[in-house]
Amino acid sequence: MYFFFLFSLLQFNYFEYVKSYDTPSDEGGSISLEWQIKEEFISEENPIKFFEIYRSEKKEGIFENVGFVLSQYNYYEDKGLKDNKDYYYQIWAIREKDTLKSEIIGPVISRAQWFNKNRFNVLVITIILFIVFLYYIEKARKGERLFIRKISGLDAIDDAVGRATEMGRPILFSFGLGFITDVVTIAALSILSKIAKKAAEYGTRLIIPNYDPIVMTAAQETVKEAYLEAGRPDLYREGDITYLTSDQFGYAAGCDGIIMREKPGAIFWQGYFFAESLILAETGHAVGAIQIAGTTAITQLPFFIAACDYTLIGEEMFAASCYLKPEPQMLGSLKGEDFLKAIILVILIISAIIATLSIVFKNFYFLNNLYELIKNIFTIK
Amino acid sequence: MILNIIGTWLAATLTLAIFSFLYKDNPFYKLAEHIYVGVSAGFWVIYVWAFDIKPMLIDRFLTTTGIEKWILLIPAILGVLMLTRWFPKTAWISRIPLSFTIGIGAGLGVTASIQGFLIPQIGATLLPLTTINNILLVIGVISTIIYFYFSKEFKGTWKFFSRLGIIFIMIAFGASFGYTVMARISLLIGRIYFLLHNFLNIIP
Numbered sequence: 231m232y233f234f235f236l237f238s239l240l241q242f243n244y245f246e247y248v249k250s251y252d253t254p255s256d257e258g259g260s261i262s263l264e265w266q267i268k269e270e271f272i273s274e275e276n277p278i279k280f281f282e283i284y285r286s287e288k289k290e291g292i293f294e295n296v297g298f299v300l301s302q303y304n305y306y307e308d309k310g311l312k313d314n315k316d317y318y319y320q321i322w323a324i325r326e327k328d329t330l331k332s333e334i335i336g337p338v339i340s341r342a343q344w345f346n347k348n349r350f351n352v353l354v355i356t357i358i359l360f361i362v363f364l365y366y367i368e369k370a371r372k373g374e375r376l377f378i379r380k381i382s383g384l385d386a387i388d389d390a391v392g393r394a395t396e397m398g399r400p401i402l403f404s405f406g407l408g409f410i411t412d413v414v415t416i417a418a419l420s421i422l423s424k425i426a427k428k429a430a431e432y433g434t435r436l437i438i439p440n441y442d443p444i445v446m447t448a449a450q451e452t453v454k455e456a457y458l459e460a461g462r463p464d465l466y467r468e469g470d471i472t473y474l475t476s477d478q479f480g481y482a483a484g485c486d487g488i489i490m491r492e493k494p495g496a497i498f499w500q501g502y503f504f505a506e507s508l509i510l511a512e513t514g515h516a517v518g519a520i521q522i523a524g525t526t527a528i529t530q531l532p533f534f535i536a537a538c539d540y541t542l543i544g545e546e547m548f549a550a551s552c553y554l555k556p557e558p559q560m561l562g563s564l565k566g567e568d569f570l571k572a573i574i575l576v577i578l579i580i581s582a583i584i585a586t587l588s589i590v591f592k593n594f595y596f597l598n599n600l601y602e603l604i605k606n607i608f609t610i611k
Numbered sequence: 612m613i614l615n616i617i618g619t620w621l622a623a624t625l626t627l628a629i630f631s632f633l634y635k636d637n638p639f640y641k642l643a644e645h646i647y648v649g650v651s652a653g654f655w656v657i658y659v660w661a662f663d664i665k666p667m668l669i670d671r672f673l674t675t676t677g678i679e680k681w682i683l684l685i686p687a688i689l690g691v692l693m694l695t696r697w698f699p700k701t702a703w704i705s706r707i708p709l710s711f712t713i714g715i716g717a718g719l720g721v722t723a724s725i726q727g728f729l730i731p732q733i734g735a736t737l738l739p740l741t742t743i744n745n746i747l748l749v750i751g752v753i754s755t756i757i758y759f760y761f762s763k764e765f766k767g768t769w770k771f772f773s774r775l776g777i778i779f780i781m782i783a784f785g786a787s788f789g790y791t792v793m794a795r796i797s798l799l800i801g802r803i804y805f806l807l808h809n810f811l812n813i814i815p
Contacts, residue, residue, distance in 0.1 A: 356725055415716075487640075545759045586741060589741055608731075
């Protein structure tokens with residue numbers, strides 16, 4: 231008994247400290263552990279190889295190994311736990327010749343936090359963004375004239391629809407592989423609405439093969455409404471807005487087949503595209519269709535620029551929605567976006583000057599601190 | 612063994628049928644295309660059932676208890692409402708789950724964009740102008756932002772920077788184009804290797 235007590239005392243003294251706590255600013259299910267081995271137990275003859283982490287639900291229960299970290303680390307995050315439940319931990323330092331065990335620590339419980347303190351900067355920037363947007367939307371509502379510069383690809387929409395009509399060919403519109411939760415698909419729906427309205431006015435057939443069934447449903451609703459607005463609900467054909475497949479190249483093969491057989495006079499590639507973009511645009515080019523693309527997929531934009539007549543690059547697609555449907559909400563949000571871009575420009579220029587000066591005048595700690603502060607604001611932890 | 616041979620022949624025939632599109636649209640391509648579209652659509656139906664509906668809705672509904680169990684009814688009901696599109700009189704009901712999904716997409720998109728793109732990209736551009744790389748990067752970002760400024764007409768200095776911006780954009784696209792073409796060529800090489808090695812067995 232006495233020996234056991236002495237052994238236990240010795241066992242507790244290997245570690246400087248061992249801490250366990252609920253991981254802060256998380257969605258729960260996680261406990262963090264920190265430890266520090268005492269200096270006298272760190273030696274080159276018997277180095278620590280790694281640390282093993284043991285966990286139990288009871289202090290006297292069986293501890294099971296839940297993970298390990300290499301010797302240079304003294305932090306471990308135990309994930310996949312149940313919230314509001316007691317857990318006990320023990321750290322084992324596995325050395326070349328022996329093992330040092332920490333005291334048993336706990337109970338500790340994990341909980342979900344409502345607020346992630348690490349993302350405070352995201353909250354502040356989002357609030358600023360909303361205030362700016364609401365301010366400009368309100369301004370637009372009051373009737374203030376807000377200027378939007380000409381976007382060349384958009385003016386070509388009317389020409390493309392007109393050309394397809396003159397040639398007696400249909401129009402093909404594709405959302406690519408985007409889902410309805412993608413902002414770019416939502417922007418593409420606004421563009422589709424304009425195209426559908428024009429197609430209805432000219433009595434031109436509009437074909438929309440889809441990759442996602444929900445996008446297909448949204449497209450059907452948009453086109454139906456546009457046909458109603460144009461006063462031609464009789465021309466609306468639900469069968470032309472179909473689901474093809476949710477396989478990337480299956481969709482590309484299906485679209486290519488439709489293009490070759492239907493020979494559309496105008497093709498609109500608006501949405502999110504991946505590796506199939508060039509296959510689609512090349513087929514469109516082969517049938518002599520006028521093609522207008524628009525995507526935020528940076529890797530696919532070069533292919534559209536090479537193979538299509540007009541391309542809406544990234545944010546031009548979002549601006550397109552406002553340009554085509556100049557409603558106060560749309561115009562206001564675009565104006566707000568531009569205002570934020572101006573702020574970003576100012577921040578970039580000022581921080582570049584401060585950063586450069588802080589390197590040139592190294593003794594000016596104020597400049598260094600200011601630069602660090604700006605950098606911290608724009609860092610996601 | 613025999614199944615492997617059949618599989619190789621089938622894959623090679625379908626590959627050649629798809630390649631035949633390079634000449635022009637033809638019945639072989641049409642056959643391959645319809646098989647591909649049909650099989651992949653069928654595959655996704657099974658995939659959605661096996662990896663979404665069954666484990667995430669039915670199995671969880673049967674195994675969980677309390678609020679977690681009943682909260683599953685919300686996506687289930689929204690899913691069922693989508694099926695009302697089959698009946699013209701009730702088709703309007705499908706707009707409820709649709710607007711729900713679009714709303715979630717737009718809402719999540721705001722924070723995701725700020726957190727995932729806006730802040731990290733600004734952070735990565737806060738650089739001292741002490742190297743050629745940094746100078747190019749900062750000027751490139753500033754001029755590109757100016758190009759995407761929509762509420763001001765491009766005139767004078769503004770026009771100069773917007774043109775500079777589009778030059779930077781096109782250089783980046785050119786590099787991306789070349790890089791991706793290289794990757795596509797390796798895919799083509801893989802397919803030709805399959806035909807010459809697995810199918811025709813004329814190269815080792």
